[in-house]
Amino acid sequence: MAGQMNSLLKVAVPNKGSLAEAAASMLREAGYRQRNDLKDLVLVDETNGVEFYYLRPKDIAVYVGEGTLDLGITGRDMLLDSGAQAEEVKALGFGGTRFRFAAPGGASMTVADLNGKRIATSYSGLVSTYLAGRGVSARLIHLDGAVESSVRLGVADVVADVVETGTTLKRAGLELFGDPILVSEAILIQRAGVAAPDGLDLLIRRLSGVITARDYLMVDYNVPREKLEAATAITPGLDSPTVSPLAREGWVAVRAMIPAKQAQQVMDDLWATGADAILVTKIHACRI
Numbered sequence: 001m002a003g004q005m006n007s008l009l010k011v012a013v014p015n016k017g018s019l020a021e022a023a024a025s026m027l028r029e030a031g032y033r034q035r036n037d038l039k040d041l042v043l044v045d046e047t048n049g050v051e052f053y054y055l056r057p058k059d060i061a062v063y064v065g066e067g068t069l070d071l072g073i074t075g076r077d078m079l080l081d082s083g084a085q086a087e088e089v090k091a092l093g094f095g096g097t098r099f100r101f102a103a104p105g106g107a108s109m110t111v112a113d114l115n116g117k118r119i120a121t122s123y124s125g126l127v128s129t130y131l132a133g134r135g136v137s138a139r140l141i142h143l144d145g146a147v148e149s150s151v152r153l154g155v156a157d158v159v160a161d162v163v164e165t166g167t168t169l170k171r172a173g174l175e176l177f178g179d180p181i182l183v184s185e186a187i188l189i190q191r192a193g194v195a196a197p198d199g200l201d202l203l204i205r206r207l208s209g210v211i212t213a214r215d216y217l218m219v220d221y222n223v224p225r226e227k228l229e230a231a232t233a234i235t236p237g238l239d240s241p242t243v244s245p246l247a248r249e250g251w252v253a254v255r256a257m258i259p260a261k262q263a264q265q266v267m268d269d270l271w272a273t274g275a276d277a278i279l280v281t282k283i284h285a286c287r288i
């Protein structure tokens with residue numbers, strides 16, 4: 001198969017930071033080779049026709065937007081901040097954050113209160129676009145990190161930063177205000193306004209397989225035939241559940257995929273309906 005490919009698909013992967021490990025794990029789970037040495041800058045996976053470039057996550061949209069690399073994994077917040085000519089192809093379901101304003105006593109503030117304020121952020125592009133869209137005029141103080149300390153240290157009145165658990169903000173004595181500027185997660189990006197590169201469909205199918213295998217479990221159970229309708233209403237499956245005959249008179253076996261987060265509730269509900277031998281198993285890989 002590799003022999004048929006005339007050129008390798010060039011994919012950028014975060015080399016460090018919050019997304020790096022999760023991105024590499026997802027690619028590994030999808031069957032791609034990943035680097036073992038964190039100092040490697042490039043890894044060629046000839047068998048799968050892909051070349052991985054390990055780059056700073058904030059730079060990835062730039063490389064993809066310029067067309068030097070075909071695809072990249074980065075954060076949605078980073079893509080929008082960069083202003084690069086790249087677009088989101090697929091959300092990857094990890095690295096979830098919110099991008100928020102916060103200030104001391106922020107609980108009583110609104111976005112309109114930002115007029116004339118100094119806002120510290122590492123995402124100046126994202127914040128200036130947001131403020132311009134709302135007719136707010138503020139001074140942006142660009143910092144590379146540890147933005148939460150800027151207010152205490154007197155260089156800013158407000159911060160606009162990535163929030164995951166909110167612990168860092170709380171420690172700095174800051175309170176959130178306004179709607180989230182952006183809900184972010186890791187995404188796959190490609191150059192905007194050009195045809196999809198060869199190999200994109202296959203990569204997406206593989207990544208989708210990993211996401212589905214993480215989000216769903218398989219449930220098997222036996223149920224009296226007269227309870228089948230009630231039971232399959234609880235486990236409709238993605239398409240339709242598989243129903244098979246059982247040697248046991250009047251009973252059938254059912255198999256369906258269920259959302260992993262609801263597994264315990266589904267088992268309780270099935271049991272209450274009269275099902276038994278309820279088994280939940282992990283999906284290792286799939287193509288849906």
Ligand SMILES: Nc1ncnc2c1ncn2[C@@H]1O[C@H](COP(=O)(O)OP(=O)(O)OP(=O)(O)O)[C@@H](O)[C@H]1O
Pocket residue numbers: 016017018019057058074075076077078095096097145162164165184185
């Ligand atoms: N807990 C988190 N803190 C920061 N960013 C996170 C977190 N979880 C997910 N992300 C996402 O990861 C990306 C930030 O990547 P970045 O490489 O800046 O991470 P980092 O942990 O801040 O690394 P560093 O500060 O070492 O550069 C953004 O898309 C952000 O939304």
Ligand SMILES: O=P(O)(O)OC[C@H]1O[C@H](OP(=O)(O)OP(=O)(O)O)[C@H](O)[C@@H]1O
Pocket residue numbers: 144145146147148161162163164165166167168169
């Ligand atoms: O809401 P939390 O769960 O507390 O996580 C969010 C914090 O983590 C990140 O900082 P990081 O550790 O990357 O340091 P940095 O600011 O120097 O990038 C981010 O910039 C926030 O400060």
Ligand SMILES: [Mg+2]
Pocket residue numbers: 145
């Ligand atoms: Mg950081």
